[in-house]
Amino acid sequence: MAQPGDLVIQRPEGLYCPPGDFYIDPWRPVARAVITHAHADHARYGHGHYLAAAPAEGVLRSRLGDIHLQTLPYGEAIEHHGVRLSLHPAGHVLGSAQVRLEHAGRVWVASGDYKVAPDRTCAPFEPVRCDVFITESTFGLPIYRWRPDDEIFADINAWWSANVLAGRASVLACYSFGKAQRILSGVDPSIGPIVVHGAVRPLNDAYRAAGVPLPETQMVTEVMDRADLRRALVLCPPSAVASTWLRRFGDTSTAFASGWMQLRGARRRGGYDRGFILSDHADWPGLLGAIGATGAQRVIVTHGSVPVMVRYLQEQGLEAEGFETEYGDDVVEADAAAAQEPAA
Template sequence: MSDLVVQRPEGLYCPPGDFYIDPWRPVPRAVITHAHSDHARYGNGHYLAAAPAEGVLRARLGEIALQTLPYGERIAHHGVTVSLHPAGHVLGSAQVRLEHGGRVWVASGDYKVAPDPTCTPFEAVRCDVFITESTFGLPIYRWCPDDEVFAEVNAWWARNAAHARASVLCCYSFGKAQRVLAGVDPSIGPIIVHGAVRPLNEAYRAEGVPLPDTRMVTEVTDKADLRRCLVVCPPGAAASPWLRRFGDAQTAFASGWMQVRGNRRRGGYDRGFVLSDHADWPGLLQAIDATGAERIIVTHGSSGAMVRYLGERGLRAESFQTEYGDDVVEADLQPASEAGA
């Protein structure tokens, strides 16, 4: 019996349904797991995504032929029953459940199992075959609870503010930035966001996600605010002229990669906070076990290590070669409207 999902040059393809999942080249029909730029690309003829993803997809891709589906609702296409289920990664992220000929496959996209107030929690979906990410698929990656991480972030910000220094926290503009904003203590000082972050904040708020008040740097009238603020911006902004207006600022990067000593130094940051929107090693294993799948297909990240480990546990494990990043690589760090602003 042929597989429900196979590899093609354009991406992961469902032959009986004649559609792709997160294709990296333009195709007629695409099912999109989430709006990060390595999974949702411009140029497809038709897009299907979870309903909560509509705002962020349109913010990033503009006018596209987009069909949305509430979580859990099923539709049939060429005899394949398709439904989308929460992935807990970012707003609107989804796992794609495919049912055809009595078989069930689930393509996870990116996911995390830890709680996150900015998106719908991960939902385990029973299946025969599970296509899982493995971005942080090594035993070294084990995340601390968010409240511990944000206690560190708030303490760092408060110390800097007491010394009249801005706190510049670099993180991906979609997903991580909103999670940071939801987790910090806004009573410490004003919060300024980069222009790449603002439209995504608006999309989150439109979906009912509460975020603290934020300002653009051009909206700051009291220069003293620039010496006690928290600045949330994408990584590329830290090396741009945009940052100069904050003076002698302290910089930090929020990422799962900060788990490994040396990444902070190589990035030139003063601090590193371990905060990821992907599952850690225990989370990946927890999610895989919960599916009940006997066959696991691993994509991107530490796929070789994960395949070996699962094989040793008696599962049928293999990998797909994809063009997804090991984490998000944002090509749109600084929109033209923000250049030099």
């Protein structure tokens, strides 16, 4: 329930800061938008002015084109209409940020999407002390508990190696922004060539331009020896697995890398041969640890398992409530990227 003097409230356009007169990740066009990261449900076209963390510039421009973008280094503060604003690493994807707001002696933090697990491709999550914490809860159920990345990458490498011996391509469906680059950073490129879908390539370019090392990749049209396709690891959005694009690889084994693979039946419903549980969001212990590290006594929960998380936090003695937002899961992001980018 909104309280007098709240630094962030709900409006039809999105999450609004009344004293600062700006929005955080608005879903309708506004004059001033603070963007936590470049996924399509958080960074939309049509705002008058964008503010984002400096490492996000390349991916934002890759996705949104020519926008009026102001960037801010992590930890550096600016003041707008008396609100002191700074951006802090969220560990979700390249350039992802939590938004810290300070006004009249109160501190609020809006997390955006975040994960606490290590990731070679982006700055690690940084707990920020605050009075009120707005947290995501995409995987806000106790069943979600992630294994270490090294174990998952070892599983992917073993699957890829087995497919090379069998003479079939290893097609790994993953979100084009964030997940694909994280996988590239962890797999063993000596196993075979790596081919990426047209939705993935511009994001790879943006990551490399930001100084993130990634192994060499090719588009399918750049592969001269067709035999290489039978040894390849192929990274593509989920929508591409059901398209005619896949036919050019011949015999394939398909897999999907996502936190949703922890649910029984998710792999079967998608028609994948394998599922790798790899998420760019915090799991249940990660969410609780991040919330606890803020020291916040009031927590506002957004997209995901909101009622479960709110109830649990209330049982722990915190003041908890939910915000209704139009942020979706990353499947929406993946399909949007596939539709907007060339498939070649």
